[in-house]
Amino acid sequence: MTANIDLATVWAFIIAFAVFVYVVMDGFDLGLGILFPLFPDKTDRDVIMNSVAPVWDGNETWLVLGGGGTMAAFPLAYAILMPALYTPIIAMLIGLVFRGVAFEFRWRAPPGKRNLWDIAFAGGSLLAALAQGIALGAILQGIHVEGRHYGGGWWDWLTPFSIMTGLALAIGYALLGATWLVMKTEGALRDKASVLSWSLLFAMLVAIGAVSIVTPFLDIAYAQRWFAWPNIIFTAPVPIAVAAVSVLLLRSLANRSDYQPFLLSLLLFALSYLGLGISMYPYIVPRSVTIWQAASPERSQIFMLVGVAVLIPLILGYTGWAYWVFRGKVRPESGYH
């Protein structure tokens, strides 16, 4: 049994890692879609698209790993969460369809119709981001479980809290997108992205603050996790670090640094994500199902662990190589398209 407990924890970290990589990597390219309406110029839009065209597909693969990995390692959690999050999940999928095909379609459409695919890209990105944030809120606020099934209705996810987390995630993605543009573009486009990063950072801090204040009121257990002695020794540094990173991020924008704003935004996401982990652990369906209850048998988890141990470092290696190949600023005249 001890071995099983360890395995489930290891798998919880692997899934959490996959979801985190997805959130930040697809986060910045969804963020670009959210920001698209603010960049009406065609050349700017071409540059924005070209800055992610070679990598977006790889970014989205982490979402499939997060979903498929959960089904494989924690099938019970997958079986409860997906029907509980039915509407946001379907909305996310439809959003991802529209924005995914837009990458190729907008180059293939006749000039008059290109604008339609720009709208599809922007709308699909925003829809997917909101849906993911709403799903997160719906998980945090608790899910009605009966036996091995979801026991609620198909609108239970809709609450003011889940709407708030939906908006918070969309703002966060937009910040990642804006700082990505600071890193990957130059001239007026970069300047505009830099100005946007300022306002988006403040919006994100408000959003983090709001979610952090409300979460402890959702369930007494969340409050105890964060504020009870001695937990607070370990939890208190998280908000302090958020403040510190935000200051550094502002400074890096002021100093016109290319890389730091994006990297610091990633760090901000990592800290928020750590906060979520602190709230949820060891539940995978909060307050109902722990990672041990949801775990698939040892044979399933070990079989996959071998693959993960060998392949994830390899994947990170060649993904890094692909980013390296397309490193540097994207210029209008040297676009990939």
Added chain:
Amino acid sequence: MAAMFNGFDAVDLARAQFAFTMAFHIVFPAFSIGLASYLAVLEALWLATGREVFINLFNYWLKIFAVGFGMGVVSGVVISYELGANWAAYSDKAGPIVGPLMAYEVLTAFFLESGFLGVMLFGMERVGPKLHFVATSLVAIGTLFSAFWILSANSWMQTPVGYAVNPDGQFVPAGWLKIIFNPSFPYRFVHMVLAAYLTTALVVGAVGAFHLLRDQHLPGARVMFSMAMWMAALVTPIQILAGDQHGLNTLEHQPVKIMGMEGHFQSYKDGAPLYLFGLPDQAAGKVKYAIEIPKLGSLILTHSLDAPMAGLDTVPRENWPPVPIIFWSFRIMVGLGFLMLGLGLFSLWMRWQGRLYESRLLHLFAVAMGPAGFIAVVAGWFTTEVGRQPFTVYGLLRTADSASPLAAPAVGSSLTAFVIVYFIVYAAGLTYLFRLMAQPPHQGEQGPSHAPVRAAGITPAAGVAAEGQTL
């Protein structure tokens, strides 16, 4: 709007949704598997010979690949989440076995494809021709890895072995090698990969023929048409043999599916007929207006004229698959297979006569056969999946017990949404694909990159020479 689904059964709606989204999805991986390999072959030929026609064809088909691959990716993400959303009970029970197989598909295939796709589409100038060829080859290998794992998972649902059932009712693994290489997997894998290659060959052949009908001397059109017709001529006979073997395997492990495909409602003591046509009547339990060849059914399935064959009358009615669907989908697949054989043989004859590029009849035939691979793939997929009914895990887990605890309005609304979205997106995608195919491959054909000055890096002489200098 959601209220209109109150009269429906949520399970039927979930099945309709899976069938709909899967039918749209499956054609794209089938095309991508074949096209990725074709692109790797074209690039290898270009590197080996330096002939410009190969890189022109490579860039021509690369643009088409980019559009098709994108559509395959987004419709595939839908499938991976639909399983949990609509089929939660199945995900809980089969997750410990099917989940890891799909996770391996993501780890070995999806990442490999998407990781190198960017370089394949946009990176020729940045990495040089040789590294670029490595990227193309890895994408092609990725598509085959993907087929390996997903067909292993699918085959396990058809012929489950190597499992135990735990107290929670979950299927748990007892032996992974048995699970991965379950009895129907090798047959299904070979059959599907060959189908993907044939499907692509028919599309390439149709596009080549379309342009030959306008101009017999287009070098690109001649090369692609000739390559495609070799594939049709050589691979179709192998595919028919593989299909026959797959059928024998199905007879051994899923005889009820075969009874449905053949319309064998009753048992035959001394040799079963082959129904060429007929209207299977599920309720009455017989094939109406049947045109049959006596004893041929037994000959094909058992390779013996008088072999007795059990029929659906030996099976409880609640375990019958929907006979009319698989009876017809099977005949559509087989019929198209023999038309493909006809095309291949016709092309051999014309080649022998030296009229491969002149015969308008052959070219018209090839254009007409362009979509045949897709139709055959979907028909074959319907045959094997509908033939698995009324189970998700064959003989063990009923479809009715696999669904999510959702009300019909939820499933009906999402089905409606997918239908609307897919018709918009796929109509646009097909339009763009047709528009790309309607252009002949040009001299100095560009890839998906649209930068103004591109020629230096991608002409073979300059590219290969530059590579040579650095070595």
